[in-house]
Amino acid sequence: QSALTQPPSASGSPGQSVTISCTGSSSDVGGYNYVSWYQQHPGKAPKLMIYEVIRRPSGVPDRFSGSKSGNTASLTVSGLQAEDEADYYCSSYADNSYVFGTGTKVTVL
Amino acid sequence: EVQLVESGGNLVQPGGSLRLSCAVSGFTVSTSYMSWVRQAPGKGLEWVSVIYGGGATYYVDSVKGRFTISRDNSNNALYLQMHSLRTEDTAVYFCARLPYSAAAHFDRWGQGTLVTVSS
Numbered sequence: 001q002s003a004l005t006q007p008p009s010a011s012g013s014p015g016q017s018v019t020i021s022c023t024g025s026s027s028d029v030g031g032y033n034y035v036s037w038y039q040q041h042p043g044k045a046p047k048l049m050i051y052e053v054i055r056r057p058s059g060v061p062d063r064f065s066g067s068k069s070g071n072t073a074s075l076t077v078s079g080l081q082a083e084d085e086a087d088y089y090c091s092s093y094a095d096n097s098y099v100f101g102t103g104t105k106v107t108v109l
Numbered sequence: 110e111v112q113l114v115e116s117g118g119n120l121v122q123p124g125g126s127l128r129l130s131c132a133v134s135g136f137t138v139s140t141s142y143m144s145w146v147r148q149a150p151g152k153g154l155e156w157v158s159v160i161y162g163g164g165a166t167y168y169v170d171s172v173k174g175r176f177t178i179s180r181d182n183s184n185n186a187l188y189l190q191m192h193s194l195r196t197e198d199t200a201v202y203f204c205a206r207l208p209y210s211a212a213a214h215f216d217r218w219g220q221g222t223l224v225t226v227s228s
Contacts, residue, residue, distance in 0.1 A: 001170055003153065034213035038154070045203060045221060046146075046154065051214035089154050093213035096159075096167045098144070103153040 004029065004090055004101035011107040012080045020104045022073040022090030030071035034093035037066060037075045041086045049088075050075060082108050111135035111217050113204050118222030125194050125226070131187040131204030131219055139182040142207035144215060145189045147200035147224075157202070158189065162210055172198075194226045 005023040012018040022029065022037075029035055035053045038046035048057050050066035053073065063078045073092070077084055085108045090101035117129040129145070145157040158168045158178040166178050177190040187204050201223050205215035 003155075032213070036214035038215075040154075045218040046215070047218075048214060048216050051212075051216070057216065091154075091156070091214070096165075097169065098156040098159065098213065100146075100154040100156060 001094070001097060001099055004092060004099055006088075006090060006101040006104045008102070009105045009107065011109055012077075013109045014080055014082065016080050017076060017078045018080060018106060019074050019076045020088055020090075020106070022075070022092075022101045024071050024073075024092055024099070026071060028092040028094040028099055029068065029073050029090075032093045033068070035066065035068055035073040036091045037064075038089045038091065039084075039086045040089065046089065077106070080108050084108060111206075113206065113217055113219035115202065115204055115219040115222035118202065118224045120225045120227065121194055122228050123194060123196055123226055126190070126192045127194065127224060129189040129191070129202055129204075129222055129224070131189075133185050133187065133204075133206075136206070137182075138180045138185050138187055142210065142212065143178075143180065143187045144205050144207065145178060145187075146203045146205055146215070146218075147198075148203070148221070149197075149200040152200075155200075159207070160187070191224070194224075196226050198224060199226045200224060 037050040040046045144159040201221040206217040208216040
């Protein structure tokens with residue numbers, strides 16, 4: 001039940017794209033298509049942005065997209081906007097448990 | 110409208126106990142998959158426990174034997190009973206819903222309740 005590994009920070013200018021990686025193992029990310037991503041603004045509850053690797057809940061802009069290759073999942077935010085500045089966490093199912101990533105702070109320059 | 114509202118967070122001494130509640134509206138707890146997730150001050154999210162629709166429960170290793178997740182169908186609420194609390198249990202505790210039986214993501218969250226373990 002070790003946390004998934006994410007880069008501590010990522011940044012981009014408005015309109016640019018940023019990609020966040022999430023590295024686990026064959027016991028979690030690599031073993032299931034159950035990777036999800038959450039956005040969290042300071043003092044707020046997390047918000048689901050991507051689930052089952054690539055699916056977007058209704059209401060989430062299509063600027064957010066997910067992918068996975070092997071034991072690493074990725075979240076791409078295209079056309080960065082000021083309101084995208086937040087912490088982002090990945091999560092994966094892992095055999096009757098769930099594990100979150102270490103978190104990435106996205107800064108819009 | 111789906112709503113989850115946590116309560117019960119407080120300051121407690123090491124070794125003490127506390128019960129957190131999550132009042133749910135807009136769906137039925139008894140047939141839902143529900144989880145507790147916590148976040149220590151300034152730190153990342155950590156999954157704590159899950160209760161499946163059939164009643165099976167699972168926990169992160171660090172709380173096994175100390176925490177118990179349960180639900181009250183009559184009150185449509187989720188609970189987390191915490192015993193033998195440690196300073197490292199200090200965190201905001203969120204309740205969250207997994208939206209269907211095959212889901213492994215959390216689509217709705219409460220606002221969180223703060224548990225502080227300190228002497």
